[in-house]
Amino acid sequence: MTTKTKATWRAHEVDGELSTADKNRLPESVFAFPDKRKLPLTDADHVRNALARFDQVKDVNDDERDLAFANLLAAAGHYGVDVAETGWRQLGRKPHTANPAH
16 A cells, blocks of 8 residues: 655745855755755756656665655646656666765
């Protein structure tokens, strides 16, 4: 039996590029991984970037990945980003690159 995780993501519009200070001021509800404040989802480009870097996020468990994927889908729907994957396991949990996100 699979439990569907409810997204916690909420839209939060940001003008332009995110500086570190801007990112620090964002509410937790704008991140794919809210408790870790990883992968901000503030526009379509950030959603696409989060999908590409999902497997690079370290120190998160499967429950956190379930929530992050639900948040990604919510943000993707809001910003009109097509997501081919039906679950986070299709994105992976181990980096496929030598440059893992921290």
